[in-house]
Amino acid sequence: MLKYILHRIALLIPTLVGITICAFAFVRLLPGDPILAMAGEHGVAPARYEELKEQFGYNLPIWQQYARYVGEVATGDFGVSISSKRPVMEEFKILFPATMELSFFAMIFAMVLGIPAGIFAAVKRGSWFDQSLMGTALVGYSMPIFWWGLLLIIFFSGYLGWTPVSGRIGLQFFFKPITGFMTIDTLLYGKWDAFRSALSHLVLPAIVLGTIPLAVIARQTRSAMLEVLGEDYVRTARAKGLSPSRVVGLHALRNALIPVVTTIGLQIGTLLAGAILTETIFAWPGIGKWMVDSIFKRDYVVVQSGLLLIALIVMAVNLIVDVLYAVINPRIRAA
């Protein structure tokens, strides 16, 4: 087992190097540069521009800039934001819990609805429920997040007034963050009304962010379930005279869930990508919004280090999923 884990970690090294190159190249391939973006409408006199380029080190050959970046990252130095002048790591630590919290609730939403819906569709295969569920899932999967988010805001917050429009918590609540997770912090402070406010602020963004994973999970559960339902042991269980709910709920579900668990693990990438739009619409102070702002400002340092940090997290989650999978399924370990 240890050998398997070490092997998986070793495989991550080339990926990591690739990511540093991609992150570094991506922001530089975009037209425009940070000095001009900073100067705003005024523009910069050519002499001053050269001076600033030197000050920022952008006059160095590109490979030297890359070497410097990798050298810094290797020592745990993720640099300082060009626009806010704050250490990238410091900003990341503040913003990441917000994204985590939102992703967590989005995932809960997706699983709580997606798994039962998938099971039911598989059991009632070919029924109108199955048909319409799979149709809806396809729609959900292709839903443009931006449009979907605004639609929900206008209907639920604007027209019905059921949910707050945006933000993380009611503005009347004001306390120093402990963990950075609003739902946990409010409980630690023992403020129930603040906790309720935090939850109500989570509803719409979690639905929006969870829509695509919900569709994926529902479809995955359905197909895994269908496969399992055709297995011999399920037929045997039925033949033994077990009630249909026992057959499905106990014998089939446990086996069908294995690929679903993997799918859920892999959705972390989808969630982080979706967070970029969701956070921007809902004014959610997380890393997605942070990345978008930084790209617009051509803040090379934040973009390249932020992408790297996000990639590290995705890789770590995938590693954990791989390991868990090996724990569940010994056949994988040998491969």
Next chain:
Amino acid sequence: MKKKLAFAAALLAASVLGGMANAKTLVYCSEASPANFDPGTTTGGNDFDASSRTVYSRLVEFKHGGTEVEPGLADKWEISDDGLVYTFHLHPGVKFQTTDFFKPTRDLNADDVVFSFDRQFNKANPWNGDKYLPNLTWDYYTGMDMPKYVAKWEKVDDLTVKLTLTEPNAPMLANLGMDFASIVSKEYADQLEKSGKMADFSTKPIGTGPFQFVDYQLDSVIRYAANPDYFKGKEKIDDLVFAITPDATARIQKVLAGECDIAPYPNPADIGTIKANQDVTLMDQAGLNIGYMSYNTTIPPLDKPEVRHALNQAIDRESLIKSLFQDAGATPAENLIPPTMWSWNKDVKSDAYDPEAAKKVLAAAGLTEIQLWASDRVRPYNPNFQRAAELIQADWAKVGVKAEIVNYEWTKYRSEGKKKDRPGAFQIGWTGDNGDPDNFFATLFACSAIGVSNYSSWCDKDFEDLIQKAKKTSDQAERTKLYEQAQVVFQKQAPAFLLAHSQVYAVVRKNVSGFMMDPLGIHRFDGVDKAE
């Protein structure tokens, strides 16, 4: 015992509730997170709303809702006859804010003023460089040409400061009302330097302004409290909150839902909905901006004024503006400066739509092809460069000129566009900094701005003489005359097609009073009140 506890709890609840009922909180849904809270180091309007206009004050201020300069921290000032020496007399007894991170021991004095500017150009000042924050560029200080004009700042006595210029420069006074000229506390800076926490200067600001900084939750909420020691008197609202809401639709929904009291920059498409709503008021004002299209006046046949006039005449400007700005509306531009600015010449009219006349001139000049530049960015003075380019292209096609649309990303667009030999017509615009006409005329069309922000590469002797003379004259009536003449020359020479001055909007809840639209595009909360 039980009774006592219950009583204590009731008392506590009453005091908490009472506290909530008494505190007047104004919530502003701002459009973006501030880069930091040191206005010398930032350039965005949202940065300034969050720092200089709330926390800080300046020697002189712009009149609320206008562009005229009025006393600020300086009660009065004298300008020497040669226009080189400015002497400012500071308001006595101005206190810097007392917060949980700084307790001032003295009032504002000349040292603070000298320090506020010295740090922005003096390389020997520890606050000028990396020791304070990495990669400081002091964009506005250099952008407004301060290094060129300022010879020195001197303390005469505690309440008198002297500024000496290298040459007369009338817009200087307006420059000192700008955000970068905010006065910071030297005492606070010294304390932070001693404790090795210099970066805090940009995250925990201390000023003399109407509101003091309380807390900032990154990318989410900024909190301020009314400054009890404000030298112009404590504000009527107790707490000011910025709820950062980048999406325009969400921002408007928040005002409509009562989650915030004021929100800037609605989408043009939402203007109709807002107007129909009973709970909010839509405020608007002609912005201190201009959208225009620069012809490169050095490349034939665009070097001939009649050709440039003909291209202008070929454009159906009215339809163009309607199609671009839709419900939001815009004022067709007659001059480079907007009508809200002093010295605007009411007798000057821009070229009328006359495709027949244009066709003849263009045919005679042999102009059949032209480059027409467009970018991807939404600007206050032009919401859609690409759409504008397509409409102008269609208009020009009718007079026999085939326009090829050239596209670039915004920063690249400007760096390519300002090159001296850039061909064709280049769409651009400007939002004023300080309400001084020089900030439009000289910044955009002075000979020295060629290669920087003079996208027409236009250097006209008459125009240049007028604007340079106006720059060196302190008397505003005389300056007005000079600028009026400059506008006549500009219209005759037509170095650019003038599009429009756009409207600037804010949505305000009905129970808010005292909020004013500001031609400088800033959002100020001093003097604002809210009925419960």
